[in-house]
Amino acid sequence: MSIDQQIISSLRFVLGEGTHALHEPRFQGSELRYVQECIASTFVSSVGQYVDRFERELAAFTGARRAVAVVNGTAALQVALQLAGVEAGDEVLVPALTFVATANAVHYLRATPHFVDSSPETLGMDPIAMKDWLKHIGERALDGTRNRETGRRIRAMVPMHTFGHPTDIDGLLALAQDYQVQLVEDAAESLGSFYHGCHTGTFGLLGTLSFNGNKTVTTGGGGAILTNDERLADHAKHLTTTARKTHRWEYIHDEVGYNFRMPNLNAAMGCAQLEQLQDFLSSKRRLTEKYLQAFEDLPQVRLMTEPAGCQSNYWLQTLLLNEAIADQRDAILEATNDAGLMTRPAWMLMHQLPAYQQCPRAPLTVAESLAKRIINLPSSAGLA
């Protein structure tokens, strides 16, 4: 049997017949009731109890001191980076293997993404490769670290917890401190993922979440900024609500803000989703067990499991093809999708996108190898 047929057979063993989406949301809780209450209150928009509640519950679940709900994960990251001090002309270290939003958020601030390599163990920013690279490219300066080739300040690094697997945060935090670079976590994919017992997105100065429709928990569209710094949280709230000063009627905006608040309607759905998060996580973990079993006799592929000391949310189940069958990737994608089993490859690497081809970058050997070999499998909660 060809490898694509073997993979389909393994998927069918776990998923049974029928078609299966890559990641479908699941609404079996109080979504409709909360949305109904929200509509009945007429507070569907910029203010409302569900936004406050969603923020409180996100903070409680993640252990962050504060959470600020916003319109999506991209907006969250843009504002988090701005609050971390990223300015026009700076560089920001970003994994080449990520969704385009990570690089775009940097670009919106008129800063330049600087792409770095991934670890084959976590799929995220590799602190060992980064250490070598910073030794090579980083020049200590009064205001932190500069890229000795471009002369630009390297202001921040943005590790992303790929498909929900926590990256090696300790190693990155040490480098960030050593080089005086801010660490902002893109935890868009990792709600429910823990690194050494603490939730992803709570290690850096700020972290960000996403509640897009394909995420573990969805608000239709949405995101959040996490931080343990009250002052930064207040500023995040201010910036994302047009920077309007509190006044009974005057419309005074004391800086250039954004219309980035999450509508109460979407937060109502989010509150209901959060109540089911533990169930979603358990189900996704069970699915991993089943996939492990299904693929154990297939030596050409390896299912990604959580890194040591970590708890992954298993947002997207990930199959890594051996180098020897990497050239079969598209055939496997074709066959599985034809069979109604939705799979997808990793994103095109950031340095290969037209808009970012000219950006500075480290050697990207691992990311380039991974991008050829990653296949995400149907991963919805409720499949197991």
Place this chain on the structure above:
Amino acid sequence: MSIDQQIISSLRFVLGEGTHALHEPRFQGSELRYVQECIASTFVSSVGQYVDRFERELAAFTGARRAVAVVNGTAALQVALQLAGVEAGDEVLVPALTFVATANAVHYLRATPHFVDSSPETLGMDPIAMKDWLKHIGERALDGTRNRETGRRIRAMVPMHTFGHPTDIDGLLALAQDYQVQLVEDAAESLGSFYHGCHTGTFGLLGTLSFNGNKTVTTGGGGAILTNDERLADHAKHLTTTARKTHRWEYIHDEVGYNFRMPNLNAAMGCAQLEQLQDFLSSKRRLTEKYLQAFEDLPQVRLMTEPAGCQSNYWLQTLLLNEAIADQRDAILEATNDAGLMTRPAWMLMHQLPAYQQCPRAPLTVAESLAKRIINLPSSAGLA
């Protein structure tokens, strides 16, 4: 009786007892049913039938060839200006009397807002004052018109239809053509407002709408781009959906896009709201009639009515105080709000905000006078 007590008495004549918000949304149609269908379909996010339907129905109602639903009015304007060719370093003519989003959208594109005066008849951009100003400041160049003082290209003008009253579009279109400046309409406040029989937002190269919670029709948070140019509409859709190329599985983004799409959940609410738009407009028009009657014996104030040849949506009812009692504005705001009748003044003028004080500007005599004299009254549909 003092003027504030007289105004309260007139408001009570129309509104009766109790407290009255400035503008409350009204959900008496199929909101809950559509939202329920949306949740049941699991398509709550980036794609879904309600987004498509909302866009079709917006196009049909406004008469624009195409409508592209986005996350809010600010995002709509940012993208519309980008599509109109506004580039970093350009100037964009913007009324000083507007909500901050108009200026912010220009700023996000690294362009500079250039503030111009308003007409006392429409409260919007005054083509007569603009003509004098462009004669004074505008220098014809190969690439359009330059500001002879700053040397920057003046790329676009953004009339805003204040509180729903159409501005003098014909006069502005003539100037835009004469000076080779693009016209992009900020119709955030004017869904349901018509200028000489055509809907606001359909005259310029592009126009934008807002469906914020305080607008005539709400989606919780939302906006739309209108245009008669199919190519621009396709590009608007592409840019606002992360510029991802259509492919069965690859994630290739061919330019720097935005995560600005409207979630299907919010569009579901929007479809239900649009079905009630004619009722909302009729109710708001009846309210104007009642306010006109209530204030007819108060010579110190004048209720704004639709400009000649126009049909206003009467989004926010607007009282203009005579110059003689302009110094009573804050006392009136205080007394009415204390009485549970929510009123508010115009926005702080853009050139007075800290972020925009250094921007170029025309003489703003009328805007400055209006800002001291405008008081918006309770305006919700359903009050009459």
